[in-house]
Amino acid sequence: MSRFLKSTLICASATFAALPVMAQTTGLGRAALPEEVAAWDIDIRPDGAGLPDGSGDVWTGEELYETQCAHCHGTFGEGMGSWPALAGGHGSLTHEHPEKTIGSYWPYLSTVWDYVNRAMPYGMAQSLTHDEVYAITAYLMYLNDLVDDDFELSRENFTEIRLPNEDGFYMDDRVTLEWPLFTQEPCMSDCKPDVQVTMRAAVLDVTPDDPIADARREQARAMAAASGGGDASVSTPDAEPAADPGEDARAAHSPELIAQGESLYRACRTCHQVGEGARNAVGPMLNGIIGRSAGTMDGFRYSPVLTEAGDTGLIWTEETVSEFIADPRGYLPRNRMSYAGMRDADDRRALVAYLSTYSE
Amino acid sequence: MSEEFTGRASAARPDGPSRRGFLRGAGLAGAGLVAGTGAARAASPDPLITEVQPWAQFLGDGVDAAPYGKPSRHEAHVIRRNVEWLTADTSSSVNFTPIHELDGIITPNGVCFERHHAGVADIAPQDYRLMINGLVDRELVFTLQDLLRLPRENHVYFLECAANSGMEWRGAQLNGAQFTHGMIHNCMYTGVTLRTLLNEAGVKPEGSWLLAEGADASAMSRSIPMEKALDDCMIAFKMNGEALRPEQGYPVRLVVPGWEGNMWVKWLRRLEVGDAPWHHREETSKYTDLLADGRARRFTWEMHAKSVITNPSPQAPILHGHGPTVITGLAWSGVGKIARVDVSLDGGRNWQQARLSGPSFDKSLHRFYFEFDWDGRELLLQSRAIDDAGYVQPTKDALRDFRGVSSVYHNNGIQTWHVHSNGEAENVEVS
Numbered sequence: 001m002s003r004f005l006k007s008t009l010i011c012a013s014a015t016f017a018a019l020p021v022m023a024q025t026t027g028l029g030r031a032a033l034p035e036e037v038a039a040w041d042i043d044i045r046p047d048g049a050g051l052p053d054g055s056g057d058v059w060t061g062e063e064l065y066e067t068q069c070a071h072c073h074g075t076f077g078e079g080m081g082s083w084p085a086l087a088g089g090h091g092s093l094t095h096e097h098p099e100k101t102i103g104s105y106w107p108y109l110s111t112v113w114d115y116v117n118r119a120m121p122y123g124m125a126q127s128l129t130h131d132e133v134y135a136i137t138a139y140l141m142y143l144n145d146l147v148d149d150d151f152e153l154s155r156e157n158f159t160e161i162r163l164p165n166e167d168g169f170y171m172d173d174r175v176t177l178e179w180p181l182f183t184q185e186p187c188m189s190d191c192k193p194d195v196q197v198t199m200r201a202a203v204l205d206v207t208p209d210d211p212i213a214d215a216r217r218e219q220a221r222a223m224a225a226a227s228g229g230g231d232a233s234v235s236t237p238d239a240e241p242a243a244d245p246g247e248d249a250r251a252a253h254s255p256e257l258i259a260q261g262e263s264l265y266r267a268c269r270t271c272h273q274v275g276e277g278a279r280n281a282v283g284p285m286l287n288g289i290i291g292r293s294a295g296t297m298d299g300f301r302y303s304p305v306l307t308e309a310g311d312t313g314l315i316w317t318e319e320t321v322s323e324f325i326a327d328p329r330g331y332l333p334r335n336r337m338s339y340a341g342m343r344d345a346d347d348r349r350a351l352v353a354y355l356s357t358y359s360e
Numbered sequence: 361m362s363e364e365f366t367g368r369a370s371a372a373r374p375d376g377p378s379r380r381g382f383l384r385g386a387g388l389a390g391a392g393l394v395a396g397t398g399a400a401r402a403a404s405p406d407p408l409i410t411e412v413q414p415w416a417q418f419l420g421d422g423v424d425a426a427p428y429g430k431p432s433r434h435e436a437h438v439i440r441r442n443v444e445w446l447t448a449d450t451s452s453s454v455n456f457t458p459i460h461e462l463d464g465i466i467t468p469n470g471v472c473f474e475r476h477h478a479g480v481a482d483i484a485p486q487d488y489r490l491m492i493n494g495l496v497d498r499e500l501v502f503t504l505q506d507l508l509r510l511p512r513e514n515h516v517y518f519l520e521c522a523a524n525s526g527m528e529w530r531g532a533q534l535n536g537a538q539f540t541h542g543m544i545h546n547c548m549y550t551g552v553t554l555r556t557l558l559n560e561a562g563v564k565p566e567g568s569w570l571l572a573e574g575a576d577a578s579a580m581s582r583s584i585p586m587e588k589a590l591d592d593c594m595i596a597f598k599m600n601g602e603a604l605r606p607e608q609g610y611p612v613r614l615v616v617p618g619w620e621g622n623m624w625v626k627w628l629r630r631l632e633v634g635d636a637p638w639h640h641r642e643e644t645s646k647y648t649d650l651l652a653d654g655r656a657r658r659f660t661w662e663m664h665a666k667s668v669i670t671n672p673s674p675q676a677p678i679l680h681g682h683g684p685t686v687i688t689g690l691a692w693s694g695v696g697k698i699a700r701v702d703v704s705l706d707g708g709r710n711w712q713q714a715r716l717s718g719p720s721f722d723k724s725l726h727r728f729y730f731e732f733d734w735d736g737r738e739l740l741l742q743s744r745a746i747d748d749a750g751y752v753q754p755t756k757d758a759l760r761d762f763r764g765v766s767s768v769y770h771n772n773g774i775q776t777w778h779v780h781s782n783g784e785a786e787n788v789e790v791s
Binding site: 025026028029030031032036037040041042043044045046047049072081082083084093094097098100102105106107108110111114115118119122123125126168169170171172173174177178179181182183184186187188189190191192194195196197198199200201202204206207208210212213216217219220221223224227266267269270 | 414417418419420437441442443444445446447448451452477478491492493494498499500501502506509510531532533534535536539559560562571573577578579581629630632634636638639640641644645648650652653654655656657658659660661662664674675676677678679681702706707708709710711712740744746749750751752753754758762766770778780781782783784786787788789790791
């Protein structure tokens with residue numbers, strides 16, 4: 001193990017004029033079977049390496065294209081919506097809005113064959129036969145005015161084909177061309193006489209809607225307006241003016257209200273349990289509380305005053321529970337519930353809505 | 361998502377009656393302190409202090425309330441976002457990291473931007489296979505368990521899409537650092553170097569190129585020169601300590617440090633050794649840089665030094681008024697480390713050195729800060745990264761002079777935010 005690591009480290013520091021020879025392997029993995037390599041090794045190169053036997057003509061390709069490709073790429077390869085255009089755009093590469101198609105831009109036909117074969121049709125990849133891929137490739141050549149309608153593409157004639165823009169590409173030369181300028185010592189002061197804004201994104205207005213950013217901008221404007229200028233008070237985004245809080249609350253038992261109640265219930269669960277498997281604890285279990293006579297939960301030892309209230313007809317409705325938790329000791333003096341009370345009526349409505357979702 | 365800021369759902373916020381009532385009654389101005397020099401004075405006692413708050417009185421969630429933890433519900437707006445008009449369908453599209461909401465250098469896994477070419481592949485770990493074939497002594501198949509028995513390494517690297525800022529070539533377009541610079545994330549990867557892995561198969565002397573191929577429905581494929589593969593590339597099965605997220609290539613992705621994100625093939629299923637590049641779709645039709653003369657650069661793999669101020673920015677205006685103000689942002693270079701970041705408040709006329717804080721790793725995001733006293737003046741904020749190779753992040757116009765405006769990829773020009781006197785920020789270009 002240590003020898004292996006050592007050799008790895010040595011390799012790491014070497015320069016790679018040639019592949020370093022590492023004496024040892026772990027023997028992990030297993031030999032790939034020829035059938036497995038054949039199934040996955042589907043790539044094609046410009047020199048024809050990897051091309052399988054087969055052929056297809058323009059007319060066959062047209063039929064396939066109409067059913068398999070045209071709904072995204074357009075009848076003439078012009079591209080529907082934002083889907084890629086495959087044909088046209090000749091001579092457009094120097095225009096303001098160049099159109100980069102197979103005929104106008106792509107350097108190699110093998111790329112077309114390879115991509116159709118590996119990834120098309122979109123959403124049904126690798127469903128075409130080799131002959132069908134040849135035929136669709138032939139039709140795409142036809143759409144780009146590269147061949148006549150009697151053309152048939154095959155493994156045999158494939159590498160004779162040249163795309164018009166093959167020589168339009170060259171190796172990345174940023175380091176030699178741009179770096180001499182971009183590695184100069186940068187200016188630190190008085191680097192230009194004056195600075196003007198020449199373009200604003202807001203003029204184009206193509207930014208996706210962002211309600212949070214909008215709210216923050218509104219806040220910036222509101223604070224500036226309130227302070228009569230750029231000065232502004234400290235505030236958190238939470239301090240946005242609230243919408244009418246009654247609006248949600250009036251829609252009793254809306255999911256939002258119940259969710260609010262669930263959150264408020266945190267104040268209760270120190271003593272009470274509710275939901276599946278709930279039992280009596282410090283306080284009585286609350287499943288089915290709404291509609292039950294007060295002081296009647298089996299097995300719970302109530303304060304005398306609560307039992308008495310039940311005996312004399314107090315039934316826990318949404319209203320009575322709400323009145324009770326607003327001020328438990330005021331509502332039923334000498335009861336044992338040690339809770340100071342929930343003053344906010346909206347909060348009580350939410351809590352009761354939450355409790356009402358648990359029946360016995 | 362926007363509850364915290366629109367106030368729409370305030371009625372459902374159980375923050376407690378006293379606080380809500382206070383805010384409703386007091387309005388914005390009374391909610392806090394008036395900014396200025398020295399300690400400010402509150403007009404009346406803050407009920408958040410003088411009244412016992414619910415969270416200080418009642419029990420909170422117990423353990424296991426969230427077996428896999430999520431951010432605070434107050435952070436629900438910190439999400440990846442899509443620009444719908446950019447692409448035809450979300451299965452072949454991109455969204456953006458909310459860099460204006462983050463700090464430090466590590467991107468949380470759940471908000472790392474996504475780029476798919478045929479949606480997210482769903483692969484069970486026991487169904488995962490990695491094949492090495494081509495010009496090797498032994499064509500091999502590995503299971504995930506096999507890969508976990510090879511020596512592992514940990515590295516922090518940024519991944520930036522070559523098209524990050526690509527919408528800005530023709531001028532300022534999108535109002536938000538998330539949208540102009542959010543096709544980037546920075547994670548610690550755990551995995552096995554290609555040097556180790558390829559040694560198992562034994563690369564033949566003529567093997568000078570590597571094809572990496574994904575298992576998704578686009579069978580994403582890229583050619584990588586063997587020199588890079590053996591230098592610092594790795595396969596990763598963990599990001600930031602946990603398994604790769606499905607949208608980041610679970611269970612295994614390729615890591616190509618400092619080079620364009622498209623090469624970091626996700627759901628990696630195959631590595632083929634060859635003696636020439638394959639010129640596949642993602643290195644011909646796409647990810648080539650069309651220049652003004654109609655010719656195009658190919659194999660523009662390296663991501664050159666770049667930076668952006670994330671706060672303030674259009675989605676994150678200054679909301680605290682005058683006085684102490686923190687400018688912060690990110691800088692990175694696919695060539696090495698960031699040596700220095702400069703900040704300009706006046707659109708590039710004068711520059712001051714920013715403060716770098718946090719670990720500085722090769723080909724990783726760096727975090728910078730610039731603290732100053734804002735007097736409410738309009739600002740034209742810029743940042744300029746300088747890497748340890750001496751490369752100075754250029755202006756957008758300097759890039760356009762070389763490349764024109766049609767190259768889509770590798771826009772690492774200096775970004776300008778116009779901060780108005782009320783704190784709002786806008787994406788602009790300057791002379």
